[in-house]
Amino acid sequence: QVQLVESGGGSVQAGGSLRLSCAFSRFLYIPYCVGWVRQAPGKGREGVALISDTTTTYVDSVKGRFTISKDNDKNTLYLQMNSLKPEDTAMYYCATDTRRSRCTLSTISPNYWGQGTQVAVSS
Numbered sequence: 001q002v003q004l005v006e007s008g009g010g011s012v013q014a015g016g017s018l019r020l021s022c023a024f025s026r027f028l029y030i031p032y033c034v035g036w037v038r039q040a041p042g043k044g045r046e047g048v049a050l051i052s053d054t055t056t057t058y059v060d061s062v063k064g065r066f067t068i069s070k071d072n073d074k075n076t077l078y079l080q081m082n083s084l085k086p087e088d089t090a091m092y093y094c095a096t097d098t099r100r101s102r103c104t105l106s107t108i109s110p111n112y113w114g115q116g117t118q119v120a121v122s123s
Contacts, residue, residue: 003028006094008079009117016084020117022077022094028112030070031096033103036079037110038090038119047095047105049079059105061087084121091116 008020024030035050035057049058049068056068067080077094093110097103110116 003112004094004114006092006114006117009092009119011120011122012084014085014121014123016121017080017082018084018119020079020081020092020119022079022114024075024077026075028075030072030075030077031098032100033097033108034070034077035068035095035105035108036077036092037095037108038088038092040090043090045109046090047108048092050095050097050103050105050108051077052100052103057105081119084119086121086123088119089121091118 004022004024006022033052036048037045038048039045048062049066051068065083070077093116094114095108095110097108
């Protein structure tokens with residue numbers, strides 16, 4: 001069964017914007033701790049942003065440029081990405097940490113096996 005679908009990626013020039021969406025199925029409500037991770041070829045997975053209840057957390061490299069939000073009525077998570085840089089190029093995945101007491105950028109994982117959405121930023 002498909003539990004979530006990531007979308008919104010694409011190819012843009014540096015300085016451009018994209019909005020990623022993570023649509024959860026009706027059988028999976030947005031978890032308390034949910035966010036986005038990214039992975040570039042040959043590199044490790046990096047936590048980008050998360051939201052727990054109404055508190056948001058960002059990796060330093062995207063602060064001031066990315067905004068994470070959610071719409072509970074639509075059961076959808078978003079990542080607004082502005083002022084994109086080439087180093088933002090990666091596959092982006094919706095991610096969660098099942099432990100509320102933990103919930104950090106280093107521990108969130110794509111637990112629900114979404115296919116991800118590709119972001120490519122050219123200089």
